[in-house]
Amino acid sequence: MSCATVRERAPELALGILSGAERAEVLLHVNGCARCQAFVDEHSEIADLLPYLAPEVEPPAGFERHVLAALRGDRRRNARRWVAAVAATAAAAVVVSVAAVRVIDAGRDTGSEAAPVVRSVSMTGGDGHTVGRVTVSGRSTAAVVVNVDYALADGTYALELRRAAGAAQRIGDLSVTGGRGEWRGTAALSPHRKLTLAMLDATGAVVCEATLPAV
């Protein structure tokens, strides 16, 4: 994408309304072009002010109490998840490469020699550009590996598992440096249901995702 085209798209990028495909292309260019980055930054300064036009409104009674209670609940849930993840990781055998999926010794329940459940799919951003790969081993408590190998901006991205019903489960954070990053951990899955793993930037916008087929 040329600088001229990027500058044409800069307003929409700054406003956060550029389509996924175009956004990915523009970001790719901007990451390597200081002049275009500065141009986008100037538009972002304006875009950042626009939401302030909305008036302040007192939320309903009890809102503050509910939020603080939710914060306390979130802290307790995160502590339990960490403990469970440590225990599960110690028990699971997770050896999955980016290039190929090897048979994983996990999820055995009957002592049979049936192959364990392993799902590996590409993660796409925008209109199909491959961003990386997600590999899941297991059924209900699965080992998950997420690899990113694309020109995503450096930073920390939240990882969420999303079910068809809309419920989202945050499973961790992935740090990207130089366009690359990896995350390994565990997650509680719903067998027989399709899942989507989404990467979200710090503002909560989805930058890429992968759909795991049901098993």
Added chain:
Amino acid sequence: MWSVADEALLAGMAAGDPDASSAFVARFQRRVFGLAVTITRDPRVAEDVAQEALLRAWRHAAAYDPRRGSVATWLLTITRNLAIDAMRVRRPQVVDPDVLVSLPLAATGREPAEAVTVLEDVDRLRHALADLPTDQRRAIVLAGVLGFSAREVAENEEIPLGTAKTRIRTAMLRLRAVLVTEEPAE
């Protein structure tokens, strides 16, 4: 720059300090809820959006980068994105964006000094918006505040998609020419 106190609250909230959490929520809840209800136009949905925005601020506090903007701006971006997502399945009837441009902005006297600076910037924005042609002003407010995509702007304004994109881009370029190069009045 203007968010030292805000950053300290965010850090305290992330560290689990209940006083910092309470102060953070109290400081930003009106602005967060205000933006959420402006976009969703449903107080119940807005309440969920606002609560989730504050929770995300806590969850992603470590990812906040002061070089990229103030805490308030970061929080409003989170709020806006959540509200836009909530509206994905139900875009309301035709929206009149001119109401937002005409609303007065006033400091309440409770903000940190740095927040007053932002309000001054927003006041300059409001004046710059008022100088735009009506169709460009409407397009930029629909996109920039309400999160309308170019296609949604086109549908709301009953214009071709290309025209909507041109209005958005031209409006932003004009605002940039005025606001980024203009020095604030003494």
